[in-house]
Amino acid sequence: MLISSCGEGTKEPPKAEIYEVKNIGLLSTSEYTIGKIIKLDHVPEWYKIGDRKILISCKAKIKAGVDLKKLRDGDIVLNGTTLTILLPPAEITTFTMDPKLTHTEMESVSGFRQAFTQAEKNDFMRQGEKSIRHDIKETKILQDAEENAAVFLRDFYKQMGYEKVVVKHRKAEIK
C-alpha cells in the first residue's frame, strides 16, 4: 500500500483557454440513434489469478447532411422557372455520445484482479466510438441524408415560386 501510494501525487489540472469560432453551413437532414454493447472479457496471463469482465451499453446520436459551404459557382442554375441544384455529397455532420446514455450494465472482477478504473472505461468507450464510426458507413444514413436534403430543398424553393426544382448530388471523390 505504501509502495502504491508513492508517486500518486495529484497534478494541477491545466487551465484551458482555447476556443475557436468558425463559420459553417451544414444542413443536417438525417439523424440516427445507434446503440452498442461494449464487451470486454479479459483473459489474464497464466500467473494472474482472477477475471475482469465488463459490459457497457452506450448510445450515439449521429446526424448526416450536406455542407452547403461546399456549393460551387454553377451548382445552382436557374433556367426559366426550373431550378437545378447540384449538392455536395452527404457526410456525417455530427457525432455525439451523451455520457448520460452510457451505462455499465455488468462489471465482474474476481481473484486478485483490480477493479476497472474510469480511465480504462473511457478507453473502452473510445474503442466503442471508433467501432460505431466505422460501422455507421454500412447503414443507409448518407443515402437517407441525400434523399431528405432533396425533399427539404425542393419544398423550400417551391415555396419561393420555382415551378420545377431538380436536386442532384455530386459523387463523393475517392480519396
Place this chain on the structure above:
Amino acid sequence: MKDLTRFLKNLLVLLIIGAVGYLIYWLFFKESPEDQLLIDKTPIHIEAIRAIAEISTVNYRDEVVMDSVIRYKGTTAWSWIDSTEIYDRNFNDNIKRRLTLIVRGEVRFGVDLSEMNYKIRQTEDSIFIQLPKPKVLDVVVSPSKTEIFQEQGKWTDRERTTLETKAKVKLVANANRMVLDQKTEKNMRTLLHQMIRSDKKLIIGFDE
C-alpha cells in the same frame, strides 16, 4: 565498524524483502497499463431514424477542465494500514480522491426547420423569409475527445457522468458568453443569399 556492517546487512535484507514484495505485487496484482485491453466485436443497433432539417451556421469549439477533489476530514493516527492516507494527508495536499477530466467539445448554433416552421412570402419586388430563432442545435462531446487527466482513488460511473454533464453545461455557457446568436443570424442571411438566385430583394427575419 561492526555496527555499521550489521546495519548495512539489515538494510540489504530489507531492500531484498521490499524488492521481492514489489515483484509479487507487479506480477500477480498490478494491471499492466502498457497492455491496451481490446473490446470484443459487437454489432451496432439502429434504435431510431429521424428526418430532420437543421441548418448550423456557427461552430464553437472549446476545451473545459472539470476537477473534482475530495479531501480527508478530521485527523488520523499513524498505522501501516493507513499508509496511503498518511501519505496523502502529509504529502498530497490532504487529497483523498481526485478526478480531473479535460473535455473537448463543439457547440453548434443554427436554426431548426424540422417542423417546417418557416414562412416564405413574396411581393412583386421582394421575398420575405421568416425563420425560427437561432438556438444551440448540438453539443458535440464523445469519449475520443474526453481525457481522464488524473484519477486518484475510486470513482463511480455516476460521479464521472456528473462531471461530464457539467462539462457540457460549461461548454454551452462559454459559447453563450460569446453572444453567437447574432453571428448565427448573420451567417444564415449570408448563406441564404448565396443559395437563392433571384432578382427580387431578399429579406430574412427571425422569430423573437
